[in-house]
Each structure stands twice: as C-alpha cells, then as structure tokens.
Amino acid sequence: MKILIAEDEPALRRAYQVALERQGYEVTAAANGQEAVDQASAHAFDLLILDIMMPVKTGLEALREIRESGNKTYAIMLTAMAEVDDRVTGLDAGADDYLTKPISLKELMARLRSIERRFETNFTQKELSFANITLNVREQEIIAHSSMRLNANESKLLEYLILNAQDKTVTQEDVYAHTFERNEEKDAGYVWIYISYLKHKLRAIGAQVRITGQEGGPYGLEVAAADASAVTQGAASAEGAASEEGAAA
Incomplete structure (x- = not known):
C-alpha cells in the first residue's frame, strides 16, 4: 500500500515513516499542507495521513483542495484537538477517519490493517x-x-x-x-x-x-x-x- 504522510514536526514525520516502512508500506513524506497537495496531485496513493496543524496550508485546507480535484483517496487526519466540533470539521472537509495526537503507532497499524481489508473485500463505489x-x-x-x-x-x-x-x-x-x-x-x-x-x-x-x-x-x-x-x-x-x-x- 502506498501512503502519503504529511507532518510538519521532523522527528514525528521520520518516526511515522520508519514505522510504516518497517511494516512493508511504501511511504512518501510531506512537511506541510502544500507539499501534501503537490504530492497527491502528482502521484497515486492508497492512503493519505494528514496532520491538521501544518504551515503553508493546514491539513484541512490541503484535504479540501485534494477533494476538489476529484481525488477520493482514503484520508486519516491527525489532530491534537479532541473537541467534537473539530472532528466534524475534519469529516466535512472530506476526511474518512481521524486519530487524536499523540497517536499510538499500534492503533495506527490497526487502522491500516482495517483499510487493507476493505481493499481486499472490494468495498468500493458502485x-x-x-x-x-x-x-x-x-x-x-x-x-x-x-x-x-x-x-x-x-x-x-x-x-x-x-x-x-x-x-x-x-x-x-x-x-x-x-x-x-x-x-x-x-x-x-x-x-x-x-x-x-x-x-x-x-x-x-x-x-x-x-x-x-x-x-x-x-x-x-x-x-x-x-x-x-x-x-x-x-x-x-x-x-x-x-x-x-x-x-x-
């Protein structure tokens, strides 16, 4: 599975990338929302993981732009904000799921396995x-x-x-x-x-x-x-x- 992960904190971005690659995933990393938009426009991914609070463009702004281009790739938002309204905003922007930071890598891997099962059982649009x-x-x-x-x-x-x-x-x-x-x-x-x-x-x-x-x-x-x-x-x-x-x- 090809994954795009956008996270502005270098240490976290590297930790996510290494952990995912050790599980056999192909990972492209972006440092801000604009890089995420550019990568999603240029390459095909199976999953987008976007931090909400990023410079240049926030994760929400990036996701809205990605969705407006017609890109329907499954997207998980990473957020330190736990309020229900913030979650709703993310889902309205086109997110499919979210994880609250600090995230558990164990939980992230479980989410990825769940997504892979969806692919395998062909859960798709009619x-x-x-x-x-x-x-x-x-x-x-x-x-x-x-x-x-x-x-x-x-x-x-x-x-x-x-x-x-x-x-x-x-x-x-x-x-x-x-x-x-x-x-x-x-x-x-x-x-x-x-x-x-x-x-x-x-x-x-x-x-x-x-x-x-x-x-x-x-x-x-x-x-x-x-x-x-x-x-x-x-x-x-x-x-x-x-x-x-x-x-x-």
Missing part, C-alpha cells in the same frame, strides 16, 4: 464516472454511447485509472499491484495486454476517453473526442476483443 463514461463496478459494465461488459481484470484496471485520473499517471507496477490477484499466473507484462483490450473496448462504445501511455507505462486517462466510426462498429469490436481475450487467457 459507479465511477469520467468524461462520458460510467463504470458499474459491481456489474463490470462500461457505459458511454453504448455499453459493454468487462472481465474482472479490465474492470479493476479501469476503476484504478478513473480513481487516479486527475492529471496523474500511474506506473505499470502500480497498475499490476491493484489489478491482478497474487495467485494469478500473470506478471507485470500482462498489464499492456489488458490496457490494449480496454483501449479497444473504449473505442467500441464511443467513449470520450483515451488511455495514455505506451507499453511499460506510465498510464493515465484523458478526455478525447469520441470516434463516430467506432461507435457504429461497436458490436464487431466487442466480438473481436472477446475472442482476443479468450486466446490470451
């Missing part, structure tokens, strides 16, 4: 949208001018790209880690195969969305004009994509 496409996550269906079913890996891949679509790219390794089950006999090289399938299906349904990036990544989503000829050939394209997938499976 629908995600970008430009003119809607992904029904549970039904694994993509809808634009027409609709098409996706296989499980394609659906997870598109979900991850949509969640990180705000002027951001993701590495091939990130895509692989979030798309494929560890027990599948596939390596990171399969990412490009599924990117290609998904590009084909997006064209087939007239999506005003394009997947950027070449083989090996990084990849991203951008708004693009719909291909009218692809829309009229959607059924044939779908059959072609399905037969290609069957051959590769």
Whole structure:
C-alpha cells in the first residue's frame, strides 16, 4: 500500500515513516499542507495521513483542495484537538477517519490493517464516472454511447485509472499491484495486454476517453473526442476483443 504522510514536526514525520516502512508500506513524506497537495496531485496513493496543524496550508485546507480535484483517496487526519466540533470539521472537509495526537503507532497499524481489508473485500463505489463514461463496478459494465461488459481484470484496471485520473499517471507496477490477484499466473507484462483490450473496448462504445501511455507505462486517462466510426462498429469490436481475450487467457 502506498501512503502519503504529511507532518510538519521532523522527528514525528521520520518516526511515522520508519514505522510504516518497517511494516512493508511504501511511504512518501510531506512537511506541510502544500507539499501534501503537490504530492497527491502528482502521484497515486492508497492512503493519505494528514496532520491538521501544518504551515503553508493546514491539513484541512490541503484535504479540501485534494477533494476538489476529484481525488477520493482514503484520508486519516491527525489532530491534537479532541473537541467534537473539530472532528466534524475534519469529516466535512472530506476526511474518512481521524486519530487524536499523540497517536499510538499500534492503533495506527490497526487502522491500516482495517483499510487493507476493505481493499481486499472490494468495498468500493458502485459507479465511477469520467468524461462520458460510467463504470458499474459491481456489474463490470462500461457505459458511454453504448455499453459493454468487462472481465474482472479490465474492470479493476479501469476503476484504478478513473480513481487516479486527475492529471496523474500511474506506473505499470502500480497498475499490476491493484489489478491482478497474487495467485494469478500473470506478471507485470500482462498489464499492456489488458490496457490494449480496454483501449479497444473504449473505442467500441464511443467513449470520450483515451488511455495514455505506451507499453511499460506510465498510464493515465484523458478526455478525447469520441470516434463516430467506432461507435457504429461497436458490436464487431466487442466480438473481436472477446475472442482476443479468450486466446490470451
């Protein structure tokens, strides 16, 4: 899991980072709220941990800006303020959870394990949208001018790209880690195969969305004009994509 932690006190920031890295998490540290906004804008994270009282921008200001960009990454606020009103303010700003400082590292690790279980059991939004496409996550269906079913890996891949679509790219390794089950006999090289399938299906349904990036990544989503000829050939394209997938499976 990739974590962004923003804490202005150097000793605390280093302590959090070392403790998390020892548990196998990939950690990026920020010293103030503006650094947190910049990092969240440039990179894909699975979790944001933001101290409320920081210079340049407070954690609340940073989180509001991050949420306004469309970033829905799970966020935990660290606060020395125990009043109910302060907690409410944090939740209203877009926080998902909070911990009162001084925090217990044991409790923080327990929260992280709980979040990981959510990821593993696929607690996610039912629908995600970008430009003119809607992904029904549970039904694994993509809808634009027409609709098409996706296989499980394609659906997870598109979900991850949509969640990180705000002027951001993701590495091939990130895509692989979030798309494929560890027990599948596939390596990171399969990412490009599924990117290609998904590009084909997006064209087939007239999506005003394009997947950027070449083989090996990084990849991203951008708004693009719909291909009218692809829309009229959607059924044939779908059959072609399905037969290609069957051959590769």
